[in-house]
Each structure stands twice: as structure tokens, then as C-alpha cells.
Amino acid sequence: MNIMVIGGGGREHAIIKKLKENPAVETVWALPGNGGIARDAVCVPVGAKDLDGIVEFAKTHPVDYAVVAPDDPLVLGAVDRLTEAGIPCFGPDSRAAIIEGSKVFSKNLMKKYGIPTADYRVFSDPQEALYYITKKSEYPIVIKADGLALGKGVLIAQDESEARAAVTSIMVDKAFGASGNQIVVEEFLTGPEVSVLAFTDGETVKPMVSSMDHKRAADGDTGLNTGGMGTVAPNPCYTEHDAKICMEKIFLPTIKAMKKEGRTFKGCLYFGLMMTPKGPRVIEYNCRFGDPETQVVLPLLDTDLLTIMQAVTEERLAGVDIRWKNESACCVIMASDGYPGKYQKGFEVTVDKGWEDCICYAGVSADGDKILTSGGRVLGVVRTAPTLKEAVKEAYRASEHVHFQNAYTRSDIGARALNYLEREKR
Ligand code: AMP
Numbered sequence: 285m286n287i288m289v290i291g292g293g294g295r296e297h298a299i300i301k302k303l304k305e306n307p308a309v310e311t312v313w314a315l316p317g318n319g320g321i322a323r324d325a326v327c328v329p330v331g332a333k334d335l336d337g338i339v340e341f342a343k344t345h346p347v348d349y350a351v352v353a354p355d356d357p358l359v360l361g362a363v364d365r366l367t368e369a370g371i372p373c374f375g376p377d378s379r380a381a382i383i384e385g386s387k388v389f390s391k392n393l394m395k396k397y398g399i400p401t402a403d404y405r406v407f408s409d410p411q412e413a414l415y416y417i418t419k420k421s422e423y424p425i426v427i428k429a430d431g432l433a434l435g436k437g438v439l440i441a442q443d444e445s446e447a448r449a450a451v452t453s454i455m456v457d458k459a460f461g462a463s464g465n466q467i468v469v470e471e472f473l474t475g476p477e478v479s480v481l482a483f484t485d486g487e488t489v490k491p492m493v494s495s496m497d498h499k500r501a502a503d504g505d506t507g508l509n510t511g512g513m514g515t516v517a518p519n520p521c522y523t524e525h526d527a528k529i530c531m532e533k534i535f536l537p538t539i540k541a542m543k544k545e546g547r548t549f550k551g552c553l554y555f556g557l558m559m560t561p562k563g564p565r566v567i568e569y570n571c572r573f574g575d576p577e578t579q580v581v582l583p584l585l586d587t588d589l590l591t592i593m594q595a596v597t598e599e600r601l602a603g604v605d606i607r608w609k610n611e612s613a614c615c616v617i618m619a620s621d622g623y624p625g626k627y628q629k630g631f632e633v634t635v636d637k638g639w640e641d642c643i644c645y646a647g648v649s650a651d652g653d654k655i656l657t658s659g660g661r662v663l664g665v666v667r668t669a670p671t672l673k674e675a676v677k678e679a680y681r682a683s684e685h686v687h688f689q690n691a692y693t694r695s696d697i698g699a700r701a702l703n704y705l706e707r708e709k710r
């Protein structure tokens with residue numbers, strides 16, 4: 285089997301490592317991959333959004349299967365184009381990827397099908413939005429750009445002036461371009477957040493182990509929102525009881541709703557959940573594997589990933605038994621100091637002998653044999669262990685064996701989850 289993986293971050297590195305555990309996998313091409321992924325795959329300089337380039341590569345190489353990992357190419361229709369070209373693919377087509385591509389679509393879908401989520405209103409006029417927010421006068425209030433915004437399109441306003449600034453930034457100044465033509469204004473919810481990724485072939489849905497992201501840049505969940513500074517799995521705030529309720533009220537209803545809308549979703553559907561005092565609510569859907577969630581979820585998978593992916597493509601997921609290791613995993617992101625704001629790059633990354641295996645490379649480039657930092661989130665250090673406490677300790681221990689100038693890590697990845705476990709014990 286020769287496989288093509290679209291994308292070039294830590295998530296893609298985690299997917300590639302897992303696919304390579306199958307001895308039938310010969311060549312993996314990464315488009316574009318990165319300087320660290322190059323140690324595990326053949327990187328091809330075709331951008332993830334260059335659909336023409338991707339299809340051309342697939343047609344001129346013996347590609348047996350393609351995995352489209354990032355949101356942009358999915359929303360743009362990479363799976364549609366590859367399927368047309370006769371390449372079997374993992375990922376939703378563009379009609380289904382809209383579940384992430386448009387928050388207005390996903391909120392309206394949840395409302396129509398009674399899937400629990402925060403109350404909301406949609407606006408395409410900034411004045412009307414501000415009139416509504418001011419009249420309601422309940423803070424904090426959540427303001428979301430409709431379209432893709434590199435994970436930065438959600439603003440939480442603590443008062444009227446912050447709300448005014450948020451609406452102006454998204455709708456008038458177009459901080460996220462056309463993604464801000466419409467906004468969703470929604471109720472502020474509270475409770476622990478849980479990410480659940482699920483395999484689905486449009487009919488059957490099989491959730492993976494739950495995980496917890498750490499989105500804020502600094503310790504104690506303070507500072508700016510980032511793509512994610514670390515993850516743990518499973519998420520102790522998500523009980524078996526929660527899983528049962530979510531399956532009944534959220535996962536299956538979502539899959540059925542998409543099918544009914546003529547937008548059958550096949551691939552990995554990401555449920556961003558909040559466990560509120562009133563029960564689980566959907567905060568967001570993503571049409572893809574999460575990053576860095578994937579870096580902790582896939583190492584716990586005890587079934588061949590390619591087998592599952594192909595079953596999704598061929599709509600026979602019901603017949604696949606998916607097993608998970610009875611362990612925990614922790615990923616600590618090592619970032620360039622300053623991220624998500626300005627940062628310096630171009631520093632050499634070195635790893636002590638024997639510690640390479642725990643790394644998923646994200647923002648790096650290659651310079652001959654050297655690996656240089658080239659992005660905000662440089663890499664993820666991932667370890668699994670019998671308990672969460674050990675996994676966290678091991679991930680931090682491993683991170684001490686990775687070196688680059690300007691490295692920044694949060695020091696409390698997993699702390700909240702461990703506190704939760706401690707409290708539960710008492
Ligand atoms: P999203 O990109 O939609 O996941 O939003 C980013 C983050 O904003 C989420 O992980 C939450 O922490 C927060 N958030 C989004 N919507 C809400 C909400 N309705 N209430 C409280 N926090 C929210």
C-alpha cells in the first residue's frame with residue numbers, strides 16, 4: 285500500500301506514525317509534510333490547499349489511498365476531487381465538511397435536530413448584532429466568526445465595550461476575511477471541556493478515547509487562545525455515563541442529521557463538548573482529527589488505523605472491532621517563545637539519542653540533516669503510561685531531552701485532569 289497524507293503538522297505526523305505500524309504500508313507521501321515528518325515519510329512540496337497539485341500528484345504516482353487531515357482542503361473539496369480522480373480517501377467531502385466550515389450551518393443543524401448546544405442568534409449586520417448584545421446585556425457573551433479562522437475566530441466579551449470591539453474586528457475590520465460576513469452570538473457556558481473524535485462512515489459512529497486540550501498559551505489556562513498547548517487522554521472529566529448520554533443525544537443524532545440533510549459525513553468527526561451543570565453541550569464540530577488531540581489519541585489505538593480508515597471509506601465501519609489500550613497519554617507542545625503572537629524562528633532542534641520516537645513534528649523545516657524551527661507550535665512530545673500521572677511526568681521528562689533556543693512549554697499540562705481525579709477519589 286502506498287499512502288498519501290495531506291497536511292504538515294503534528295497531527296499528520298501522528299497519523300503517519302500510526303499508519304506505518306501496518307507492515308503492508310510501503311511508501312507514505314506527505315503533502316507538504318515538514319522537516320521532521322521527512323524522517324518518517326517522503327515529503328512532497330505541494331501545499332495542503334493546492335487541490336490541483338494534490339490531484340496531479342495522485343494521478344501521476346501509484347497512490348492506493350489518501351488521507352486528507354486539515355480543515356482547509358476538506359472544506360475546499362480535496363476529497364471530492366480525489367474521489368472523482370478514482371483515489372479512495374479518508375475524510376468528508378465538501379458538502380459534509382461544512383459542519384466545521386460554517387458555524388451558522390452547524391448551529392442551525394443542532395437547533396433543527398434538537399442537539400444540545402448553547403443558545404444563539406445569527407447576524408449579518410454589525411449594528412443589529414450590537415443592538416441585540418446591548419439589549420440582552422448578559423456578560424460574558426460569546427461572539428464567533430461564521431467561517432474558518434485558524435482556530436482564532438471565537439471571542440469572549442466580558443462587557444459591552446469588549447463585545448463592540450469583537451463585532452467590529454470580525455465584521456467591519458474583517459480580521460478573518462469573508463469568514464466574518466456572518467457571526468454567531470451565543471450564550472456563555474461553563475464546565476469542563478472534552479474533545480471526542482469519532483470515526484464514522486455516515487451510518488455507524490465509533491468514538492475514540494476522549495481527550496482534553498489546553499488551548500490557552502499560559503499556565504492556569506490564562507493568556508491568549510492557541511491551537512492547543514498540550515493534551516491528555518483519556519479525559520477523566522468524561523465518564524462512561526457521559527459517553528452514553530453523548531452517544532444518544534449528540535453523536536448519533538448528528539450523524540443522522542447530516543445524512544438527512546444530504547450531507548453524509550464520512551471520516552473523523554470531532555465533537556468539542558462542554559460538560560455543563562445541565563448536561564453535555566456541543567461547543568463546536570470539526571470535520572477532522574484535532575491537533576494536538578490526535579497526538580494522544582492515536583498512540584492509545586490498539587487496532588490497525590488503515591483498516592479502520594478503509595472501512596470508513598467503504599461504509600462498513602459497523603463490522604470493525606476497534607480496541608483501545610488501557611493506558612493514558614500526554615502530549616506537551618514545545619512552542620517558539622512568543623506564540624501565538626510574534627516569535628523568532630530558524631533555531632536548530634536537537635534531540636538526545638533514544639528520544640526521537642516520542643516526537644510529533646509540527647512547525648519545523650529541514651536544512652540538510654538539521655531540523656530548524658519554522659512555526660509557533662514546533663513539536664509535540666508524547667508519552668503513554670499505565671496512569672495519567674505517569675504519562676504527564678514522562679512527557680515532561682522526555683521534553684527535557686529536546687532542545688532549541690527560544691523553547692516555551694506550559695508547565696501544567698494534565699494538572700487540571702489530575703486535580704479532577706484527586707477530587708473524585710475523595
Ligand atoms: P471553538 O473554536 O468554537 O472551540 O471555541 C474556542 C474556545 O472558546 C472553546 O474551546 C471554549 O473554551 C470557548 N467557547 C466557545 N464557545 C463557548 C461558549 N458558548 N461558552 C463558553 N466558552 C466557549
Ligand code: GLY
Binds near residue numbers: 576
Ligand atoms: N485542538 C483543537 C482543534 O484541533 O481544533
